Every structure is written in C-alpha cells, then in structure tokens.
Amino acid sequence: MNFEFLFSNLPQLTIGGLAFGAIYALIALGYTMVYGVLQLINFAHSEVFMYGTFAMLWTVMALGGADAGGIKLVAILIAALFSAMAMSAIIALLLERVAYRPLIKKDAPRLIALISAIGASFVLAELMGLRDRIAGWFGLDDNLSEYVGKARINNSMAGVLDAPRWKIGNVTISSIDVLVIVAAVGMMILLDQFVRRSRLGKGIRATSQDPETAALMGVNPTRTIQLTFLIGGLMAGIAAFLYMLKIETTKFDVGFLLGVKAFTAAVLGGIGNLRGALLGGLVLGVAETWGSALFGTEWRHVVAFVLLVVILLFRPTGLLGESLGKARA
Template sequence: MDFDALISGLDRHTLDGITRGSIYALVALGYTMVYGVMKLINFAHSEVFMVGTWTVLGVYTVLGVSAGAGLGMVIAATLLALVGAMIASAGTALAVERIAYRPLRKKGAPPLIFLITGIGCSMVLVELFGQVFEVFFGPPFGRVTVNIPSVLETKELFTIPGIDLTITNTRVIIIVGAVLMMLALDTFVNKSRLGRGVRAVAQDPDTASLMGVNQNRVIMLVFVLGGAMAGVAALLYTIQYDITKFDIGFIIGLKAFTAAVLGGIGNLRGALVGGLLLGIAEVYASTVWSSEWANVTAFVVLVVILMFRPTGLLGESLGKARA
C-alpha cells in the first residue's frame, strides 16, 4: 500500500480519474436510459461502444490521415470520426433492439431471456470483429490490439500555477466534450416533446400508451440516443488511448454499468456523478495498491453501493424527473 504516492500526486490522479470517468459516464448513459425505460440491462451496449472505436479507425483510414496532419485536416477528421462513430454506434444499438429484444417483448418473455439474447448479441459483435471480418477482410481485424493514429496530438495547453498541474488539449476535449454531450442529452430528455415521451414511458408504460405515446418508438429512440452517446465515448476513448481491440467493450461496459448504478440507474445526472466518482476511485485504488486491482475496485464499489444504497447516490429517476 502506497499512500504517499497518492498524496504527492493527488492532483494528477484526480485529473486522470476525471478523464477516465467522463468516458464511463457517457457509456453509462446508454445503460441508464434503456434501464429507465425498459427495466432491462442491455448487455450488448459494451459492444455498441466497441463498434464506435472501430468506426473511428475506419474514418481515419478512409480519409488517410495520420499523426501530424494540418490543423484543418485534424478538425475535419475528428468531426467526421465523431459523426461516423455516433451513427455506427446508434445503428448497432438499434439493430440489437430489433433483432434481440423486440421479438421477445412481443412474447412477453421474462427478463432473464433478454439478458441471454443480449449476451448472445454481444458475443456475435465481438466475434464479428475478432474473427469473421478477419477471415473476409484480413487485418486490422482479428484478435490483436490495433493502434489508431493519434490524429489529435497531445499538446500542453497551460500549467496551473501553485500545484504544477499540466493541462493538455486532449484532456480538455474529453472532459468538456463529455459534459457538453450530457448537458445536451439532459436538456433533450427534460425539455423536448420526444423527451417527454421517454419520461412518460419510463414512469408508466401503460398510461403513456393511453396518452398516445408510441412505446416502440420511444424504445427505439432510447437505443439510438444511448448508442450515439457510446459513439461519442468511443471517439474520446480513442483520443486518449489510441487503441482498439475486439474485446475492449467488456470491461468498459461493466465499469459504465457500475457507474450507472452508483449514480442511480435511470438517472441521467446520476450517470455523470457515478462515472466521475468511479473513475477517480479507480485511479486512486490503482495508485495505492496496484493497477491489477483497478478492476476489482469497480465491483467492490458496486457491491457496497447495492448493499447500502441500492437506488444509487442520486436515486433512480428517469421517470420521476419533473415534467
């Protein structure tokens, strides 16, 4: 146990944690919204994120950009990658809903069956990138870690005087980007007409359909929104870590789910709080013990939260949000 390392680098570790946490928070939104509306853990959501990271790689490859491109090209490529990842992830999420969940909803199958088809979809998506595409298209697909060109190079922006903390452009983009997307989503759900439909179905599906809300459309909308957020998270992830792999989704998905539960599943602002807290807790834990235990931290946090405050820090409230 190394508390000195934690204390001496507290500012740096906190910043690391917030960066990590922003990505968790964005992925957590997908879990939280689907759960809020359908009372269902979308097991394939982690793979929706994974598809996003591959799309970023695809966009960069098609554009032929690599590290050290001109400023205009960097901005264009990043924005295109953002749009591409959002579309691809939202499309994947929608496809999962259509193929794996809708037929079961019609049959009124118990929740356990939804989880199983979700796991099945998740395996299919993982294997598409790890095996099927490799056979048909060859590299970069396959069971190896793939580097993504760091189109957006890391540059030091400024140093906070006094505590000597260097802020880089990528961190600003990740944190600000994540918070902006969450604000946009929060506004959409709380202010727009479609968002009102989402809240209505979350609150009481039967009454909502009596009031003329099309439940199927709301569910599709929720999958699209959650998928798009996962796409944003995918771009931010590639900016920070410059890699992707066929199975990166699993661990991130589990952490994001933990973040969603930590903040209160079904609660959009809870996802942000939960994500940031989990990110920070994880970085602290891996400094004090070792990085191998970082994954255990998430589960321990999850169990403790569920034991003492099963509704999460901010409570479960997608439906209870004010009208």
C-alpha cells in the same frame, strides 16, 4: 499504502480519473436509458461502443489522418466523430430490432431478454474479431487487409494527433483529457434537458413511468424504445470517439471490461438516472485512480467493486436513486 504519494499527486491523479470516468459515464448512459424505459439491462451495449471505436479508426485511416495536419486533421476528426456516432446508433437500433423487439412483442420474461442481450454481445464481438474471415468469404481480404488484417489484436491510430499539453506546477494536463471531461459533462446536460423539456423526452419519461397509460395517451411505445436505443447509441459513439482520442487503440473485445465498468457506474449513480450515470462514472474513475495510487494499479478493479458494494450497502438504489420517469429526470 502510499498516502504521501496520493496527496502530493492528488490533482494529477484526479484529472486522469475524471477523464476516464467521463468515458465510463457516456457509455453508462446507454445502460441507464434502456433500463429506465424497459427495466432491461442491455448487455450488448458494450459492443455498440466497440463498433464506434472501429468506425472512428477506419474513418481516420480511410481519409489519411496519419499524414494530415491543421484544418484537414480537424475535418477528418469531425468526420470520424460523426461516423462513430452513426455506426453506434445503427448497431444499437439493429440490436433493438433483432434482439429485443420480437421478445418484447411476445411479452417474454426479462430474463429471456437478458440472455438475448448476452448472446447478441458475443455475436457482435466475434463478428468484429473474425472480420478477416468474413472478408475472406467475399474474396476481399487482400483489398481490405489494412482494415481487416489485425482482426484479433490491437488496432492503433497512434501518431495521428499530437495533442498539446499544459504544465501547471508539477501537473501535466493533456488537452484531450480536458476535451473528454468537458464533452461528457456537456453532452450530459444537453441530454438531461432534452429528456426533461422536449416532447420526445416527455414520451420517454411517460413510457418509463407507466408504458400502458403512456400508450393510451398517444405515446407510441415502439418509437419511444427505438428513440431510447438511438440516444444510447449516439452517446456510445461520442464515448468511442473520445476514447480513441485518448487511448488511440482498440480491439474486438475492448467493450467487455469497459462495459462492465460503465454498467457499474450506472448502478453506482442509480440505474435509470441520467445524472446518476454522470456522477457514477466520474466517481468510479476517480476512485479507481486514487485506489491505484494507494494500493498499486493491480488493485484497480478490486477498488472499483468494493466501492460499489459499500455504496449499495448504504444507498441500495445508488447515489442519486433510480428514476428516469420520476422527479430527477
């Protein structure tokens, strides 16, 4: 155990951990919102995120981001942000329509919906991983080779953005890390206020507390569920955008590990709790980086899950408790 290294590099490690934790937090929102309303773990949410990363990448490629600079690059990145959000939102809504609504209508047990989610996750990931074959059926694989060619390996947009870095003492701060953290916290505050104060947010909370009474009071449950998936999708799109700015590389199965971690973050903070998702994501990110520093990076995932178990031992409902409908949200 290398305590000396950990303490002498604490600020640097913490920033790295917060930045990745913020991405966990934004993905965790999707899990937490859907769980809050439906008591259902939407395991396909990781693919919602993955499609967002590709939408971002393809937009940058199509608009020639590699050669752009200045204002044009900023415009391209904004377009990429919106396309990532749009793509993730569409996939999330599609999921709700195809994989959940028919089951909820038939009042199927939660376990069935869970299996449906896992199935949908595989289908979505493999559709992306086999996109070269799919394009081939339509004879488009040559025209689209730039987009579908590397179907099963890393797709990179490195070199598009040369973000400024600041050096304070022996700490190097990347402007992207700052952007990621600020954006995640900002989105979380906005969303929290939306759920607390707006009419639609009230509807979400009401459905979460008691779907039947809420329906009697004039809240349309189907619309509310759709809205929940939509918000989760939009947040995953933002997460995808920030992830691509930071890591610059994606792959058809990138969602799997990130999805597991984001779900862990949601449980850590208290599933169903928006603020819990933020706190859980940041705590998980920092714990992973500190753990990597202390024990070696190969222990990263072990540290994350040991932390989860320990926290759940003492606080079985997570750091801030489960509640979308109750007091805290």
